[in-house]
Amino acid sequence: MSNSVLLNMRHYTIDELRQMRESEDHVEFKKGEHGNVSYNGYGKDKPNDRRRCILGYVAALCNEGGGRLVIGMHDTYPHKVTGTKQCINAIGQLESDIYRDLGIRPEIYELYEDNINKTGRVLVIEIPPHPIGKVFKFEDVALMRVGEELKPMDDKTFISIIQESEPDFSEQICYGVTIDDLDKEAIRVLKEKYAKKQKNDSFKALSDHQALSDLKLIIGDKVTNAAILLVGKECIINKIYPQAKVMLEYRNTENQIHFDNRKVFGQPFFLLIDNLWEEINRRNGSIPIREGAYIFDIPFFNEDVIREIVNNAFAHRDYRFNSEIVIKLYPTKFTIVNGGGFPLGVSIDNLLTVPSTPRNRLIADVLSKTGIVERSGQGIDKIFLYTLSEGKPKPDYSKTDDFMVTATLSATIKDTGFALYIQSIQEELLNDKKLTVFDVLALCEIRDGAKRPSNKEVTATLEKIGAIEKHGKTNAQYYILPRKYYEMSGDLAAYSLKTDWDINQVWAILCPFLQKYGKAKRAEINKLLGEHISDKQYRNYMEEFKSKGLIRTEGERGQMTYFLGSNYKAHNEIINKALEIGLTELHNKGKI
Numbered sequence: 001m002s003n004s005v006l007l008n009m010r011h012y013t014i015d016e017l018r019q020m021r022e023s024e025d026h027v028e029f030k031k032g033e034h035g036n037v038s039y040n041g042y043g044k045d046k047p048n049d050r051r052r053c054i055l056g057y058v059a060a061l062c063n064e065g066g067g068r069l070v071i072g073m074h075d076t077y078p079h080k081v082t083g084t085k086q087c088i089n090a091i092g093q094l095e096s097d098i099y100r101d102l103g104i105r106p107e108i109y110e111l112y113e114d115n116i117n118k119t120g121r122v123l124v125i126e127i128p129p130h131p132i133g134k135v136f137k138f139e140d141v142a143l144m145r146v147g148e149e150l151k152p153m154d155d156k157t158f159i160s161i162i163q164e165s166e167p168d169f170s171e172q173i174c175y176g177v178t179i180d181d182l183d184k185e186a187i188r189v190l191k192e193k194y195a196k197k198q199k200n201d202s203f204k205a206l207s208d209h210q211a212l213s214d215l216k217l218i219i220g221d222k223v224t225n226a227a228i229l230l231v232g233k234e235c236i237i238n239k240i241y242p243q244a245k246v247m248l249e250y251r252n253t254e255n256q257i258h259f260d261n262r263k264v265f266g267q268p269f270f271l272l273i274d275n276l277w278e279e280i281n282r283r284n285g286s287i288p289i290r291e292g293a294y295i296f297d298i299p300f301f302n303e304d305v306i307r308e309i310v311n312n313a314f315a316h317r318d319y320r321f322n323s324e325i326v327i328k329l330y331p332t333k334f335t336i337v338n339g340g341g342f343p344l345g346v347s348i349d350n351l352l353t354v355p356s357t358p359r360n361r362l363i364a365d366v367l368s369k370t371g372i373v374e375r376s377g378q379g380i381d382k383i384f385l386y387t388l389s390e391g392k393p394k395p396d397y398s399k400t401d402d403f404m405v406t407a408t409l410s411a412t413i414k415d416t417g418f419a420l421y422i423q424s425i426q427e428e429l430l431n432d433k434k435l436t437v438f439d440v441l442a443l444c445e446i447r448d449g450a451k452r453p454s455n456k457e458v459t460a461t462l463e464k465i466g467a468i469e470k471h472g473k474t475n476a477q478y479y480i481l482p483r484k485y486y487e488m489s490g491d492l493a494a495y496s497l498k499t500d501w502d503i504n505q506v507w508a509i510l511c512p513f514l515q516k517y518g519k520a521k522r523a524e525i526n527k528l529l530g531e532h533i534s535d536k537q538y539r540n541y542m543e544e545f546k547s548k549g550l551i552r553t554e555g556e557r558g559q560m561t562y563f564l565g566s567n568y569k570a571h572n573e574i575i576n577k578a579l580e581i582g583l584t585e586l587h588n589k590g591k592i
Contacts, residue, residue: 011109011111011124012068012111012124013111014073014081014111014112014113014120014122017070017073017079017111017122017124018073018078018079018080019078020079021077022075025067026061026064026065026066026067026068027067027068027069027070028057028061028067028068028069028070028075028145029070029073029074029075029079030057030069030070030071030072030073030075031071031072031073031074031075031082031084036071036084036085036086037053037054037071037086038052038053038054039053039054039055039094039097040053040054040055040101041053041055041056047139047141048149048150050139051138051139051141051143051150052149052150053138054069054094054098054125055098055101055102055138056138056143056150057069057145057150058098058102058104058106058125058127059102059104059136059137059138059142059143060138060143060144060145060150061127061145062102062104062127062128062129062130062136063130063135063136063142063143063144063153063157063161064144064145065129065130066127066128066129066130066320067127068124068125068126068127069124069125069127070122070123070124070125071084071086071122071123071124071125072084072086072120072121072122072123073122075148081113081120081122083113083119083120083121083122084121084122084123085121086123087108087123088121091108091109091110091123094108094125095107095108098125102136102138103136103401103402104127104128104136104402104403105128105401105403105404106125106126106127106128107125107126108123108124108125108126109123109124109126110122110123110124111124128321128403129320130161130402131318131340131341131402131403132164132165132166132344133161133162133163133164133166133344134161134402135153135158135161135162141153142158144157165344166343166344166357166359168359168360168361168362169225169318169319169320169359169360170224170225170226170229170360170361170362170363171216171224171225171226171361171362172224172225173219173222173223173224173225174223174224174225174227174228174240175222177223177228177232177236177240178221178223179208179209179212179218179221179223181223181228181232181233181236182208182212182223182227182228182231182232182233182236182268183231183232183233183234183267183268183271184208185271186230186231186232186267186268186269186270186271187208187211187212187231187270189270189271190211190215190230190231190270190366190370191203191204191206191211192204193270193370193371193372194211194215194369194370194371196371197369197370197371198369212227212231215366215369216362216365217230217231217362217366224362225241225319226360226362226363226366228240228241228268229241229244229268229269229314229363230268230269230270230363230366231268231269231270232268233268234266234267234268237266237267237268238266241319242266242322242324243319243321243322243323243324243339244266244319244324245264245265245266245324245325246264246265246266246272246276246310246324246325246326246327247262247263247264247265247324247325247326247327248262248263248264248265248276248279248280248327248329249261249262249326249327249328249329250262250283250329250330251328251329251330252330252331253330254330254333259328263279265279269314270370273307273310273311273372276310277303277306277307277310280301280306280327280329280334281301281303283329283331284299284300284301285299285300285331285411286298286299286300287300287413287416289413289416289419289420298390298391298413298419300331300332300411301334301409301411302386302387302390304382304386305382305383305386305387305409306334306409307372308373308379308382308383309336309383309395309407309409310325310327310336311367311372311373311379312373312379312380312383313325313336313338313405314338314363315358315359315360315363315364315367315373316338316340316342316343316358316359316360316364316405317338317339317340317359317360317405318339318340318341318359319339319360320339320340321339321340321403322339323339325337325338325339326338331411332410332411332412333408333409333410333411334408334409334411335406335407335408335409336406336407337404337405337406338404338405339403339404340359340403340404340405341400341401341402341403341404341405342400342405343357343358343359344357345357348397348398348400351380351397352380352381352384352437352438352441381436381437382437383395384437384440384441385435385436385437385440387409388422388437388440388441388444389419389422389423389426389435389440390413390419391413391414391415391416391417391418391419391422392409392410392411392412392413392414393410393412393414394444395407395408395409396408396409396410415447415489416488416489417485417486417488417489417490417491418443418444418447418485418489420488421481421484421485421488421489422435422440422443424484424488425465425467429465435467438455438458439458439461439462439467441455442454442455442458442459442462443462443467443468443481446468446479446480446481447481447485450479451478451479452477452478452479453479459479463479466482467481467482468480468481468482469481469482469499471498471499471500471531471532472500472531472532472534477531478531480495480498480499483495483499499532500532500533500534500537501529501532501533503541503544504575505532506529506532506533506541507545507550509528509529510525510528510529510545510551510562511550511564511568511572513525513528514551514562514563514564515564518563518564519561519562519563520561520562521560521561521562522560522562525538525562542562545565546565548565548567548571549565549566549567549568549571550564550565550567550568550571551563551564551565551568552564552565552566
C-alpha cells in the first residue's frame with residue numbers, strides 16, 4: 001500500500017508521542033475506561049463495540065501499514081497522559097496472546113511521565129506492517145480505522161492489499177549516497193568473485209564505477225539499496241539500514257534466555273559472510289564416522305549449508321522490518337531468524353517445489369552472478385540435500401509466520417549408516433546423475449517406514465539404480481533400503497525382518513502356530529507372514545512342506561485348512577541338530 005510505513009521499533013518517549021497525529025503517524029491513543037482497554041471486546045453485544053478493543057486496533061493498524069496503539073494518553077492533541085494499569089507485570093503475556101489470536105508479532109513497552117516516582121504509566125503496542133498481499137481480521141472481519149471508529153474494510157482497500165505486488169527494495173535508489181560511500185575492499189572482493197564465477201578475468205581490471213554499473217548496482221551516479229548492503233561502508237550501512245546487521249549469539253544450553261556471548265556483524269555483505277562463517281566455525285565440532293578402515297568427519301554445521309541459509313536470509317528478508325538477522329548458536333543447534341515471512345506464493349508445504357521469487361531481486365541476481373548463491377530456487381534444495389545426506393534431521397521451518405522466517409538446523413546425526421549409504425551412492429554416480437534433494441527425501445521416507453514413497457517418478461529412478469529394493473506380494477508390494485544400508489548401519493537383523501523370507505523363516509513362524517492351535521486357514525497364515533513372501537512363494541513353500549510331510553491339508557482350494565504333518569517332529573530334530581553342530585564348530589574356531 002502507498003501508505004505503508006517503515007516500522008521503527010525504537011522506543012518513543014512520551015514527549016514524542018504527545019506531538020503525534022493519529023492519521024499521519026499511524027497511531028491510536030486510548031485513555032481507556034478506568035485506565036484499561038478491553039483485550040477482545042468480551043461482554044459487549046454489538047460488533048461495533050467489540051471491535052474497539054486491543055485485538056481490533058492491532059488488526060486495523062497492521063492493515064494500515066503498521067503503527068502503534070498507545071494506552072494511557074488522551075486522544076486530543078497535544079496528548080496528555082492519563083495513566084493506565086493495563087497489563088502491569090504482564091507485557092510478555094499480552095505479546096503472546098496477540099500473536100496467538102492474530103498471528104501478528106507486536107513489540108510492547110511501558111513509559112512513565114515521572115520516571116523517578118513511576119507515575120503516569122503509558123503502555124505502547126508497536127504493530128508491524130502487514131505482509132504484502134495479506135489482510136488481517138478480527139472476528140472474521142477485515143478492519144480499518146475511519147475517524148474514531150473501526151469499520152469493515154471497504155472493497156477498494158481490500159482489493160488493493162490482496163493485489164499488492166512485492167516491490168524490489170534492493171533496486172531502489174538511495175538518495176544522498178554516492179559511490180564514495182562504498183567500500184573499496186568489498187568492491188574488490190565482488191569483482192574477484194564475479195571474474196571467477198563467470199570465468200572473465202578482465203572484469204577485475206574494470207573501474208569500480210564500470211563494474212558496479214555493469215551489475216546495475218549504480219545507475220549513473222545514483223546508488224541502489226543493493227549497492228549499500230552489498231558493498232557499502234559499514235558506517236553508511238549503520239546509518240541508513242542498521243537493520244542489515246547480523247547478530248550472532250552463543251548459548252551453552254538450549255533453554256537459556258540470555259546469551260553467553262554476542263558478536264555484531266555490520267559490514268557490507270561481501271565482507272560480512274566470510275567473517276561470520278569464520279566466527280561460527282571457531283566453535284564448530286565434528287563427528288568421526290568409520291567406514292571400514294577409513295574414518296571421515298561430519299561437521300556439526302556444514303559450511304555450505306550455513307552460508308546458504310544466511311545468504312537466503314539476506315536476499316529474501318523484508319527490510320521494512322527494523323530488526324536484524326539474529327543467529328542463535330548452541331553446541332548442537334543453529335537457529336536463524338530474519339524479518340518478513342516467506343516470499344509470495346511460498347509456504348512450508350511447498351518450500352522445495354515452488355520456484356522462489358526473491359524479495360530483493362537485484363541482490364539475489366548479484367549474489368548469483370558472483371557465485372555466492374545457487375541460481376534462483378536452488379539454495380533451499382542445497383540446505384535440505386546436504387543436511388539429510390549427513391544423516392541429520394530435516395531443517396525445521398515450523399516456527400515461521402507472516403512476519404518472521406525461522407529456520408533451525410540440528411547438528412545431531414541420528415543415522416550414521418544413512419550418511420555412509422548416501423555418500424557411497426553419490427561416489428558411484430556421474431556428476432550429472434547425482435542424487436537430488438527429492439531422491440534423498442524419498443530415501444528418508446523409505447528408511448522411516450513408508451512402504452511406497454509419494455513421488456512415483458523418483459521411486460522408479462531409485463529402483464533403477466539399485467538404491468532401493470522392491471519386496472512383497474504382487475498386489476501389496478513395498479520398498480526398503482538395500483542390504484548395503486543395513487550393513488553400514490550394523491543392523492542386518494532389521495534387513496532380514498523387512499525382506500522376503502526364505503522357506504526356513506516361514507517354517508519357523510508357521511510350525512509353532514500349528515503346534516499351538518492345531519490348524520490354520522490361509523487368512524490366518526497371511527497375517528502371520530504379512531508381506532514377506534509373494535503369492536508364488538507361498539504356493540511353492542506349501543507344496544514343499546507337503547512333499548516333506550511337514551504339513552497336510554483338508555478341503556478344496558480357497559477353503560483349505562492346514563495341519564501339521566506326520567514328519568514335522570523328525571524334521572525339527574534334524575534342524576536343531578544341525579544348528580547345534582554349527583554352533584559348536586563356530587565356538588571351537590573361536591568365532592563365538
